[in-house]
Amino acid sequence: MTTDNTSAPTLREVVQKMTPLEKAVTVAHLDAGMECNGAETLDAMLSDNMTFADVAEIAQRTGLTKKQVQGVIASLSSKGILSVGNEKPNRQPGVDQVLTDWGLSVAFDLLAEGIEAKATIKPAKGKKVEKAKPAPKAKAERKTDDRLIVEPAKDMAAVKPIREGTKRHAMVVALTKGCTLEELAAVTGWRRDVASSALYTDMRAAGYGVRREAGVLRLVLPAFLKRPAIGEKGRAQGEVLLAACK
Numbered sequence: 001m002t003t004d005n006t007s008a009p010t011l012r013e014v015v016q017k018m019t020p021l022e023k024a025v026t027v028a029h030l031d032a033g034m035e036c037n038g039a040e041t042l043d044a045m046l047s048d049n050m051t052f053a054d055v056a057e058i059a060q061r062t063g064l065t066k067k068q069v070q071g072v073i074a075s076l077s078s079k080g081i082l083s084v085g086n087e088k089p090n091r092q093p094g095v096d097q098v099l100t101d102w103g104l105s106v107a108f109d110l111l112a113e114g115i116e117a118k119a120t121i122k123p124a125k126g127k128k129v130e131k132a133k134p135a136p137k138a139k140a141e142r143k144t145d146d147r148l149i150v151e152p153a154k155d156m157a158a159v160k161p162i163r164e165g166t167k168r169h170a171m172v173v174a175l176t177k178g179c180t181l182e183e184l185a186a187v188t189g190w191r192r193d194v195a196s197s198a199l200y201t202d203m204r205a206a207g208y209g210v211r212r213e214a215g216v217l218r219l220v221l222p223a224f225l226k227r228p229a230i231g232e233k234g235r236a237q238g239e240v241l242l243a244a245c246k
Contacts, residue, residue: 012192014079015109021064023110024119025072026081028061029053029099030107031117041151042108042200049104052086052096062119073097081106109196112149112181112212150200152209152222159207159222161229161240168202172228175203175210175219184217 009017018026033051034040045051053061059069076082081103086096099107153159162168167188174187185195199210199217208228209220221228224245231240 010191010194011105011109011197014081014106018106019072019075021062021068021072021119022076022081023115024062024117025058025064025069025076026099026103026107027110027115028058028117029082029097030104030111031061032057033099040148042104042149043151043204045104045108046101049098049101051099051104051107053098054096058097061117064119076103105197105200108149108200111147112196112199114215147212148209148220149212149217150203150208150210150220152220153207154222156222156224156241159225159229159241160205161231161235161237161244162206164230164232168206169230171198171202172206172208172219172230175208175217176228178213178216178218180215181217 015023029051030045032053033045033049055066055069055073058064058073059066062069064072073082073084077084077097080100082097083100083103084095084097086098162172167190170187171184174184179187181192181196181199184199185192188195188198190198203210203219207222209222211218211220219228226246227244229240229244231237
């Protein structure tokens, strides 16, 4: 009996190994989903995944040829980022690809870094490359530098006080001032990919939102809070939340 001690690659490791075309096609699927259901956060998209798109649509969004798109889709499928051969919504003819839950996390990480769906490729030396059709103008230009990454809680029950002196507290302090992902990793002592994941997991679990503005990450408080709910060990949760509302 043998034991497999190999660990699964992290989100950052997966993104770093993706080619520019894979990144563009992944973001193109996310763009398609955002236009379809209006969702702009990972949570919203996970609850209503409408990232369906066929080869022709992705070719238009990226500027690649259909043949190029098919090759990239096969690669993304092998990595578990795309699920292929899905029936179209509302019983429309044909089949689509859809981002998996893991693929959505990858896509939002790419989005946070400002990756666009428009792809460019360099022709091989001495070889003519099939000219791709120009991408159509988007209905509304996506602003990658001003985007809500994590949506804040809408009711008090979803907010959890953060204990002073913890790494989650360090995240809140840094995000309140405004920081880059690299700076967030530095103040927490985490690797960059861990800090990136914590933006979705830790801040969402605590009830806070995160917005990206011109490359800077900022904390977004729930509408009913005046400041982050930070408390000392042993202090009553209700007391900490009440104080943060004043």
